[in-house]
Amino acid sequence: MADTARNRKKNIRAENEALILQAAEKVFAEAGYGGATMQLIADVAGLxxxxxxxxxPTKDELYRRVVETIFQIWLDAANVFENSDGPAEGIGAYIDAKMEISRRHPAGSKVWASEVMHRAPVIQEWLESTLNVWTDGRIALIESWIAEGRMDPVDPRHLLYMIWATTQHYADFGHQIETLNNGAPLDDAQWETAKTNVRRIILKGIGVSPD
Amino acid sequence: MADTARNRKKNIRAENEALILQAAEKVFAEAGYGGATMQLIADVAGLxxxxxxxxxPTKDELYRRVVETIFQIWLDAANVFENSDGPAEGIGAYIDAKMEISRRHPAGSKVWASEVMHRAPVIQEWLESTLNVWTDGRIALIESWIAEGRMDPVDPRHLLYMIWATTQHYADFGHQIETLNNGAPLDDAQWETAKTNVRRIILKGIGVSPD
DNA sequence: GTCTATATTTAGATAGAC
DNA sequence: GTCTATCTAAATATAGAC
Known part of the structure; x- marks a missing residue:
């Protein structure tokens, strides 16, 4: 009985937190940290x-939680890189995964971009540790592929930056892309075209023939 | 005499406006529109x-002026595209020009990115007119190059997005790049490496051999 | 766990002396 | 043209009844 009551409370908490986090992500993305207000987030959440x-307790804490949920998504996508047996599959799948995230989580991508642009007040530590280690690992992997002659001797670091930049652009600059598409969001076919073009140009650019 | 006095006043105005605009660009870039305060801009400007x-008169007006100065710079860079006789020169020079802007005007690039991410409250009209026309013109030019067999049949629109994304990434995500570079800004040699890699991968990716 | 009313701080903007 | 003092509005955050 006490357990049931406790679980019900837990559920209410979990549901409301999720509701608030979702609203906050949207508002932080559209207005930036400074432009977002607790009142507006509350209105969007309907509370x-x-x-x-x-x-x-604080706006800062809420923002922190929003940012944390985002890089968890990015970390998951990064795994496709590891579980591949070559540049065509590994880099190709990574591009696809990142494009899919831009499509499904545009608000999260914008919050991340905003955070980095403002000198990463919340995620600085994470950039220096987790991201730095992940990047070095991927660079080593790409260098091994280059050493095996499976792709051109490009600078792996700048290749990664190009992939990040291009894929995230479809989320962060989604409004500009939409405007240049006669005000309409990209439809399924257009997303497919985007994905294919990005993957094809980058893979050919580094001397890898697609599967 | 009256003229001299009037000119002196004009100079004071011009100088102070420039001083304020410079400080405002920096603060808007680092804090976003909502996070920037007139007080902080005043402090940075020393006024x-x-x-x-x-x-x-208003924060909004100041912001508008900052944004306007930026896309003037971008428009100037766009001309190298026009005054070329082929994809190798035209696209290569455009990439170089955009990389140089990211290096020299990182704050401006961030303000632009922030503006677009927040659904372009100030530049929406300009996106729909000037940028839209410019983009269509460049797409037509690229399509003519494709028809002449001078480059692969890629989607010109997504090629442009890739160029914008990749070059601007070096400004907008400069803090992340700096962090992954052991906390130091890219030096001359590293900028050269970046530029060379970006140009080479994209040009090869669209089937163009560099000059 | 919910929500009205409110305390407190800080922002944008202006008045008015110099 | 400069700058101190100040107004007004809006933001974060909390108290306390329910």
Missing amino acids: PKANLHYYF | PKANLHYYF
């Missing part, structure tokens, strides 16, 4: 402002 | 806050 402060 | 309001 009174005081409830936000009940679940997340 | 009392009231002076900002004397030269720029």
Whole structure:
């Protein structure tokens, strides 16, 4: 009985936190940290402002939680890189995965971009540790592929930057892309075209023939 | 005499406006529109806050002026595209010009990115007119190169997006790149490496051999 | 766990002396 | 043209009844 009550409370908490985090991601993405207000997030979430402060004591804490959920998604996508047996599959799948994230989580991508542009007040430590280690590992992997003659001797670091830049552009600059598409979001076929072009140009650019 | 006095006043105005615009660009880039405060901009410019309001009545007006100065720079760079006789020179020079802008005007690039991410409240009209026309013109030019067999039949639109994304990434995500470079900004040699890699991968990726 | 009312701080903007 | 003092609005955050 006590357990049931406790579980019900837990569920309410989990549901409301998820609701608030979703609204916050959207508002932080569209207005930036400084432009976002607790009132607006509350309105989007459909809750009174005081409830936000009940679940997340400060705006800063809420923002931090939003950012954390994002790089978890990115880390998951990074695995396709590891579980491949060559540049065509590994880099190709990584590009596909990143394009899919841009399509499915555009708000998250924008929050990340904004955070980095503002000198990463929240994720600086993570950039220096996790991302740095991940990048070095991927660079080593790419260098081994180059040594085996499976792709051109490009600078792996700048190749990674190009992949990040190009794939995230479809989320971060989605509004510009939409405007240049007569005000309409890319449809399924257009996303497919985008994905194919990005993958083909980059793979050919580094001397890899697609599978 | 009256003329001299008038000119002196004009100079003071011009100088102070330039001083404020420079400080504002920096602050808007680092804090976003919502995070930037007139007080902070005034501090960076070394002027009392009231002076900002004397030269720029509202924060909105000041921001608008900052954004305007940026796309003038971008438009100038776009000309190298036109005055070329083929994809190797035209696209190669455009990439170089955009990389150089990312290096010299990182703050401006960030303000632009932020503006687009927030659904372009100030530049929407300009996106729909000037940028749209410019893009269509460049697409037609690239399509003519493709028809002449001077490059692969890629989708010109997504090629342009890739160039924008990759070159601007070096400004917008400069902090992340710096962090992954042991906390140091890219030096001359590293910028050269970046530029060479970007140009080479993209040109090869679209079937163009460099000059 | 919810929500109205409110305390407190800080922002954008202006008045008015110099 | 400069700058101190100040107004007003809006933001974060909390108190306390329910």
